Amino acid sequence: MFDGLKDRLGKFRSDAEDVAEENAEEVEEAEDEETPESEAPTEPADADTGETPAEADESEAAETAAEAEAEPEASESEAASEAAESAASEAAEADGETDEPESEADSGSSRAGFAARAKSAVRGRVVIDEEDLEDPLWELEMALLESDVEMGVAQEILDQIKADLVGEEKKFTTSTDEVVREALKDALLSVISVDGVDFDDAIEQSEKPVVVIFTGVNGVGKTTSIAKLTKYLRDNGHSSVLANGDTYRAGANQQIEEHAANLDVDIITHEQGGDPTAVIYDAVEYAEANDIDVVLGDTAGRLHTSDDLMQQLEKIGRVVDPDLTVFVDEAVAGQDAVNRAREFNDAVPVDGSILTKADADSQGGAAISIAHVTGKPIFFLGTGQGYDDLVKFDPEALVEDLLGD
Numbered sequence: 001m002f003d004g005l006k007d008r009l010g011k012f013r014s015d016a017e018d019v020a021e022e023n024a025e026e027v028e029e030a031e032d033e034e035t036p037e038s039e040a041p042t043e044p045a046d047a048d049t050g051e052t053p054a055e056a057d058e059s060e061a062a063e064t065a066a067e068a069e070a071e072p073e074a075s076e077s078e079a080a081s082e083a084a085e086s087a088a089s090e091a092a093e094a095d096g097e098t099d100e101p102e103s104e105a106d107s108g109s110s111r112a113g114f115a116a117r118a119k120s121a122v123r124g125r126v127v128i129d130e131e132d133l134e135d136p137l138w139e140l141e142m143a144l145l146e147s148d149v150e151m152g153v154a155q156e157i158l159d160q161i162k163a164d165l166v167g168e169e170k171k172f173t174t175s176t177d178e179v180v181r182e183a184l185k186d187a188l189l190s191v192i193s194v195d196g197v198d199f200d201d202a203i204e205q206s207e208k209p210v211v212v213i214f215t216g217v218n219g220v221g222k223t224t225s226i227a228k229l230t231k232y233l234r235d236n237g238h239s240s241v242l243a244n245g246d247t248y249r250a251g252a253n254q255q256i257e258e259h260a261a262n263l264d265v266d267i268i269t270h271e272q273g274g275d276p277t278a279v280i281y282d283a284v285e286y287a288e289a290n291d292i293d294v295v296l297g298d299t300a301g302r303l304h305t306s307d308d309l310m311q312q313l314e315k316i317g318r319v320v321d322p323d324l325t326v327f328v329d330e331a332v333a334g335q336d337a338v339n340r341a342r343e344f345n346d347a348v349p350v351d352g353s354i355l356t357k358a359d360a361d362s363q364g365g366a367a368i369s370i371a372h373v374t375g376k377p378i379f380f381l382g383t384g385q386g387y388d389d390l391v392k393f394d395p396e397a398l399v400e401d402l403l404g405d
């Protein structure tokens, strides 16, 4: 499941880790080069060259920078001018304790950043520059888009990783991979997890019978998901009755009746062409009369643009007032599934989604994007054609799986 996406995320991790490792090496080198000077006695610099110990205290550094600026001609060698630059960089670090030389030193001095990194290294931390991450982040963006992650969601992931990794001093603990992994994990979790209804809680806590209606386009696995949920609910101690609100498609009754027979569960159907609201209403009455916990109402596959069919859904909402409306689509549809989820939710708000055929999806884009785009959680993943192939969606578990080694 989602193997292509896993590979692509793994590539970003190793690229970003390389960057972090290079930085760490860089700061270590900087430390090696500069430490001896910083530990040098505070003797005055050579009067002729103006050379100042690089790690002199901040006020000394500022003074020296001022000298270097005031008397550039006094420098007689490249070494001297380098030393002046270095001192100016240190002055830039002095944070407002100097005036003129500070602004001079600030302008374009890469050494200031270099010194900051060195300081970070001394404190056992690593700093990653935005520039350093440019290439890995660009590649990650391409990877997410190729994996069918919705564009806005991909951007959000990138922004979060950038905010998390760039500039921030991160504890440089045992492994830099952990730093990158955590940033990626946080970013993915923040788009996949949304506040909303928990399916099991809704079943437990709603007044019985709990009415659940399923919507989505044709052939994505609504009826199969209803059959799987019948089994899931029974395994969790809840009885169900099925209602075939798909009075549109020839053969719909036969298909759901086969599932009902296989699962030994009651089903309410009407003739083809009947009113779906009436079917579901009958099922609710049947559940009330027979002390059944849950009504699972199938509906015809439709596009959000099918006005008459969308009006049917609105009528079900008005008359039956379902406890949950579940949008079903197939993970393999990628961006199309995400767009449909958005459009359905706009037309007739849903409480959450089921993504079927996750077993056949290597991209994972719909699973990453759909909750963020609709603002509603994914309830379950369909992972096969059997009645047990339904997995409760757990954002943490998914992210752990995607980042698993």
Ligand SMILES: Nc1nc2c(ncn2[C@@H]2O[C@H](COP(=O)(O)OP(=O)(O)OP(=O)(O)O)[C@@H](O)[C@H]2O)c(=O)[nH]1
Pocket (backbone or CB within 6 Å): 217, 218, 219, 220, 221, 222, 223, 224, 225, 246, 252, 300, 301, 356, 357, 358, 359, 360, 381, 382, 383, 384, 385, 389
């Ligand atoms: N591999 C796999 N196949 C699935 C899954 N869920 C459903 N299917 C298959 O998808 C096909 C369509 O499923 P249905 O349940 O008939 O789809 P539907 O949305 O009810 O279709 P309509 O009634 O035409 O709207 C069937 O062959 C199912 O076995 C899943 O999670 N994994």
